[in-house]
Amino acid sequence: DAGVIQSPRHEVTEMGQEVTLRCKPISGHDYLFWYRQTMMRGLELLIYFNNNVPIDDSGMPEDRFSAKMPNASFSTLKIQPSEPRDSAVYFCASRGQVGDIQYFGAGTRLSVL
Amino acid sequence: GQQVMQIPQYQHVQEGEDFTTYCNSSTTLSNIQWYKQRPGGHPVFLIQLVKSGEVKKQKRLTFQFGEAKKNSSLHITATQTTDVGTYFCAGPPNAGKSTFGDGTTLTVKP
Numbered sequence: 001d002a003g004v005i006q007s008p009r010h011e012v013t014e015m016g017q018e019v020t021l022r023c024k025p026i027s028g029h030d031y032l033f034w035y036r037q038t039m040m041r042g043l044e045l046l047i048y049f050n051n052n053v054p055i056d057d058s059g060m061p062e063d064r065f066s067a068k069m070p071n072a073s074f075s076t077l078k079i080q081p082s083e084p085r086d087s088a089v090y091f092c093a094s095r096g097q098v099g100d101i102q103y104f105g106a107g108t109r110l111s112v113l
Numbered sequence: 114g115q116q117v118m119q120i121p122q123y124q125h126v127q128e129g130e131d132f133t134t135y136c137n138s139s140t141t142l143s144n145i146q147w148y149k150q151r152p153g154g155h156p157v158f159l160i161q162l163v164k165s166g167e168v169k170k171q172k173r174l175t176f177q178f179g180e181a182k183k184n185s186s187l188h189i190t191a192t193q194t195t196d197v198g199t200y201f202c203a204g205p206p207n208a209g210k211s212t213f214g215d216g217t218t219l220t221v222k223p
Contacts, residue, residue, distance in 0.1 A: 042216065043156070043213050043215075043216070045213075091155055093156075100144060100146060100161065100203075100205050100211060101146065101158045102148075102156075102158070102203075102211060104155040104156045104157070106154075106155050107155050
């Protein structure tokens with residue numbers, strides 16, 4: 001398996017633009033997590049899904065953030081409109097139903113100018 | 114809810130010195146995991162501890178789980194420049210989500 005795949009790896013956009021981050025979890029994993037990492041706030045859990053259903057989105061900072069998982073092999077995190085303070089590295093991670101180990105993607109480094 | 118606290122936040126060592134990071138929980142944990150994130154990289158799973166008092170070794174890394182299963186430590190013997198990065202502990206899922214500590218960032222001066 002290729003592991004968790006995220007795209008794009010880097011995204012530079014201007015304030016006010018819509019940003020869509022993509023994630024393909026490991027095949028067979030039932031849980032999918034979206035994290036944001038910054039120097040100031042560390043690793044923050046934004047939202048997670050179980051069997052494609054959002055379970056806890058309490059970490060989503062604002063209504064500008066939304067996440068979907070239309071099927072077991074794809075998830076998106078959308079920011080609309082983006083702001084400079086959204087600049088961070090966004091990680092997607094997946095986990096199987098059995099066992100607690102999370103497998104992280106390489107991340108998307110987002111810069112909002 | 115469940116929370117794990119890690120100390121120290123930063124550690125600077127001279128190459129060859131030892132390094133230890135500690136993870137503490139206010140509640141008993143069924144297991145604890147350790148991850149390493151290299152600079153510019155992503156967190157990568159290192160090990161999981163399950164049993165009270167468990168000690169596991171990976172080359173120069175020694176992981177311990179406390180007798181009360183409320184704390185854990187990661188000790189690196191004779192650090193090398195390849196050990197640089199941030200080490201995270203994580204508690205077991207609570208309502209499906211793991212609780213990651215804030216991490217300890219290790220820098221090694223050659």
